[in-house]
Amino acid sequence: MSVKSTQAGLRERKKAKTMANIQLHALQLFRQYGYKATTVEQIAEAAEISYSTFFRYFSTKEDVLLIDNYDPLLVASFESQPAHLTPLMALRNAMLSGAKEMTPQELSTMRERNELVMSVPELRAAMINNMVSMMDLIIELTCKRTGREQEDLAVRAFAGAVIGVNISVMQYYAEHPEADFLALLEEALNKLEAGLPL
Known part of the structure; x- marks a missing residue:
């Protein structure tokens, strides 16, 4: 396996872990407030990321539940x-x-x-x-x-x-x-x- 493919694999794993972290915090908020009442701003704050960073991983709040990496x-x-x-x-x-x-x-x-x-x-x-x-x-x-x-x-x-x-x-x-x-x-x-x- 080349260094390039190893680095690509590590990037994909890091991205998957970040997405999983966002999803974990989103689920906690969905449990607390309900899916419809929870906002992207609340999810970003709970996951300790910026609002714009959220959209690097998910296009919508719905995608938090539907998409993984x-x-x-x-x-x-x-x-x-x-x-x-x-x-x-x-x-x-x-x-x-x-x-x-x-x-x-x-x-x-x-x-x-x-x-x-x-x-x-x-x-x-x-x-x-x-x-x-x-x-x-x-x-x-x-x-x-x-x-x-x-x-x-x-x-x-x-x-x-x-x-x-x-x-x-x-x-x-x-x-x-x-x-x-x-x-x-x-x-x-x-x-x-x-x-x-x-």
């Missing part, structure tokens, strides 16, 4: 998976690797974010839009790995299935805070790989 880490992990693995195996390994690196605090914050998103109708609708962007990313990664075209229905169905698994795991984790997120994600992805037998 783990996509570049997922991409890097996916692209480093051995070539003989199927796209699903490579994606599963990359996703599980990312989840394993999350601290208990980050997992707790993610669960609380999911819980709030699922309970506020406008956030839930926005989350679906966010998942469509994630699906596009999976399509792009899969096409790059397999040499297939982005219009290929099989690739799109594959990406949609992975996103569906993610949504189901996120919802379950929001409703069952005692659950082990990593175990849930691994079990759900294994079921998908097995053809989802019922």
